[in-house]
Amino acid sequence: MDFLLPSTGVIRYTVLSALNTLLAYGRRSNEGPLRQSDFDIDPATGFLTPEPLPRLPSEYRIWEDALAEAPEVLKLGDDNSDEAQSLRADGEHWRASIRSRPILDVQRIKDQIRLLQRAHLVLTWLVQYYVHSLPEVYPPVPKRVPESLAVPLVEVSRILGIAPVITFADTITWNWELINPSKPATIDNMKLAHSFSGLDDERHFYQVQAAVELHGTQLLRIIEDYNQIPNLDDFTSIFKVSRDLTRLAAIIEEFSDLIQSMRSGCDPHLFYWEMRPWYEGSDANGPSHPGWIYEGVDPNAPELQYLSGPSGGQSTVMHALDLFLDIDHKLQKRRYPLPSTENRRADHGFMDRMKQYMMGSHRAYLQRLERSPRSIRELAQRTPALREPYNNAVGALKKLRSLHMRVACLYIVNMSKTVNPRVSSCPGANMMERQAAKMEASTRPEKRDPIRGTGGTELAVLLKAGRDATARAAVRN
Ligand code: HEM
Known part of the structure; x- marks a missing residue:
């Protein structure tokens, strides 16, 4: 049964990862109270950096310049509009210059976390621009990421402990600037730093998620x-926990309102056809499609397993919430009602995998939270006065996941049935393309792959399983 065993690369990576965490946090071997400041979490901005990331120093200027130029000259590879055709030569020139660039050494910034984060952002955006502007070919072939991007990206990612691909951090938590630099980082004083489509809808899409993160503080x-409560059994402590759980339910409801506000500023059709294609990672089309090749990087390098696109599943705030309320996504605990057959079929490793797309320090925060001996669910089970406030918080999170499923359905499932607007400017080809799309749609139930999330997962099954796992956390009276 060799195929069930992890490869040596994976074992090496797991051991190195564990060692890394031990070394970085060894100072706290005698774990004291959980303090955010130990994990690069800011009291005011949470998992967002406290200030906008600085630009890279002059020796990395070719990266910054390429990113500034990209939106001017690059269009999606399947775009045949007149504007896209007129930019084709410029786009090819941009990609050729990326291929011809030297591999820059990142050692000079290896101790400067904000510059490393900026390098990760710039390089991952360049990778997305490069890969998704390549002209489409049939049958599809693996997309090659040039070594001038791939090699430093893998190196920077290793230092930060984050996947070498565009993540939630690169699009949301690091991707902002201050409108008025003399004022603090609040959602009203932030503007988007980079956008693929240039649309207001993309700005709104990021802003809503940044607002959730900020609210998460x-x-x-x-x-x-x-x-930090010294004794959880006295009356004052129980009263405080009860009040905090009630506040928590209200915060989760506010998250739901924010998700709901997505519709007011982000058009589902524009999201699906103009924005989402830029985010896709190596596995977006499922296992039967060729993925990406990182040139100059050992193809067995363990971090190359993590090349999915950005996902809300990479939000550390949402993981912290799940851990605090003890939501069992992996179905390891005996809870009721028992999981449905469909729940069992879901990808139970998804949330765990998504942690590899976070900064190492934020992942360490979650690991520390997971090891906390104080389960609030167990406290609620043995304290009648806490059952209702605990269950209300769980109920609010279940409602959020139901609402999120509807949003994902509207923005992805429904839109996947519409026709790609990027068809040839030639009216004949246009008509043929529409005809082909119609025929494809009519054969969809039997022939098409399942609708996948940005992270390449079977979307509906995954999101329902998350909602049901949440509902199962409720404690019984
Ligand atoms: C247009 C808006 C949105 C769409 C289309 C969308 C879509 C998706 C999809 C397809 C997934 C499945 C996993 C994957 O492969 O990525 C997912 C997961 C997830 N999304 Fe969203 N999402 C949206 C907005 C949000 C927002 C605003 C949040 C912030 C709370 C969020 C939080 C999550 C979380 C936490 C997961 C992991 C699965 C779970 O916890 O249930 N999403 N999203």
């Missing part, structure tokens, strides 16, 4: 307070 404070 209140939730992080509740978690920290909970972990």
Whole structure:
């Protein structure tokens, strides 16, 4: 049964990863109270950096310049509009210059976390621009990421402990600037730094998610307070926990309102056809499609397993919430109602895998939270006065996941049935393309792959399983 065993690369990576975490956090071997400041979490901005990332120093200027130029000259590879055709030569020139660039050494910035984050952002955006502007070919072939991008990206990612691909951090938590630099980082004083489509819809899409992250700082404070209460059994402590759980339910409802507000500024059709194609990672089309090749990088390098696109599943705030309320996504605990057959079929490793797309320090925060001996669910089970507030928080999270499923359905499942607007400017080809799309749609149920999320997962099954796992956390009276 060799195929069930992890490869030596994976074992090496797991051991190195564990060693890394031990070395970085060894100072706290005698773990004291959980403190956010130990994990590069800012009290005001949470998992967002406290200030906008600085630009890279002059020796990396070719990366910054290429990123500034990309939106001017690159279009999606399947774009045959007149404008795209007129830019084709410029686009090829941009890609050729990326291929001809030297491999820059990142050692000079290896101790400067904000510059490393900026390098990750710039390189991952360049990779997406490069790969998705390549002209489409049939049958599809693996897309090759030039070594001038791939090699430094893998190196920077190793230092940060994050996947070498565009992540939630590169699009949301690091991708902003201040409107008024003399004022603090609040959602009203932030503007988007980079956008693929240039559309207001893309700005809104990022802004809503950044608002959830910023709002999440209140939730992080509740978690920290909970972990610092000296004695959980006295009346004052129970009263505080009860009040905090009630506040937590309200915060989760506010997250839901934010998700709901996506519709007011982000058009589903534009999201699906103009924005989402730029985010796709190596596995977006499922296992039967060829993925990407990182030139100059050992193809067995363990981090190359993590090349999916960005996903809300990479939000550290949402993971912290799940861990605090003890949501069992992996179906390891005996809870009721028992999981449905469809729930069992879901990708139970998804949320765990998504942690590899976070900064090492944020992943370490989650690991520390996971090891916390104080389960709030167990406390609620043995304390009648806490059952209702706990269940209300779980109920609010279940409602959020139901709402999120509807949003994902509207923006992805429904839109996947519409026709790609990027068809040839030639009316004849246009008509043929539409005809082909119609025929494809009519054969869809039997022939098409399942609808996948940005992270390459079977979307509906995954999201339903997450909602049901949440509902199962509720404690019984
Ligand atoms: C247009 C808006 C959105 C769409 C289309 C969307 C779509 C998706 C999809 C397809 C997944 C499945 C996993 C994957 O492969 O990526 C997912 C997961 C997830 N999304 Fe969203 N999402 C949207 C907005 C949000 C927002 C605003 C949040 C912030 C709370 C969020 C949080 C999550 C979380 C936490 C997951 C992991 C699965 C789970 O916890 O249930 N999403 N999303």
